[in-house]
Amino acid sequence: MLRPSPAPGPALRSVLAALGSPTVVREARTPALRVAQGPLSPELPLPVHVLDITGAPGHPPRTRLAGWRFLIRNGDRTIAAADTAPTPDGWSFSHFFEGPYVSSTERALQQAEKIPVAYRPRLLSVPELYMLTLWLQADPEADDTTAAPAAADLLVPLAPAPPGITAHHPYPAADLLPVLSTRLAPPLLGSPAPA
Incomplete structure (x- = not known):
């Protein structure tokens, strides 16, 4: 069972404005958006956090909120995603994209809905490992x-x-x-690099 956070109003409005702009949609590198017939809607907003393990050894990694992601639906299909980024004034549209993480996010959310415990969903990015996870927060x-x-x-x-x-x-x-911290830790001087 998922209890998603509501997206900040400015983040949602920026995505709606981008979807309503033929120029932005046409220039997006997302073929599915350019050829979509009918209305497009931003759904399932998720805060995107980036994992930072560069803290002191033995201390837990920390995260920072880097944006909000919306899955873009066309009818009953998810065809793309939209990211927003923080600005000094709130939130602004960043970009549209397609790719395996879009369908994988939707699949993971569907799996999480079947868990009988309530979780708050968010995304956790680990850029150094080219990794993205659905973070199910127990609180x-x-x-x-x-x-x-x-x-x-x-x-x-x-x-x-x-x-x-x-x-x-x-x-x-x-x-x-x-496991992630070990993979991301710099090798000790004189030791071989991790595989």
């Missing part, structure tokens, strides 16, 4: 600026996932974060 009352996944949270890697990490498998954050 449904937490705000969207939470610093890091808690031990009780679940992380569901989206496809494509890095080697050795199973896509669409829910991992307890307490199990997956140490």
Whole structure:
């Protein structure tokens, strides 16, 4: 069961404005948007956090809120996504995109809906590993600026996932974060680089 956060009004309005602009849609590098027939609607907004493990050794990784992502639906199909970015005045439209993470996000959300526990969904990006996960926050009352996944949270890697990490498998954050931290840690002087 999911309890999503409502998107900030300026973020949603910026995506609606971009969808309503023929110029923005035509110039987007998303063929599905350019050929879509009928109305397009931004749905399932998710806050996007970026994982930062550069803290002191032995300390938990932290995250920062980097934007909001909306899945763009055309009728009963999700055909693209739209990202927004924070600005000094609030939120603004960033870009549209397609690709495997769009359908993978939708699939992971559908899987999470079947879990009998209430979770607050968000996305967690690990750019250094080219990895994106659905972060299911166990505290449904937490705000969207939470610093890091808690031990009780679940992380569901989206496809494509890095080697050795199973896509669409829910991992307890307490199990997956140490694996990610190890992969991202710089090698000690004189030791071979990790494989």
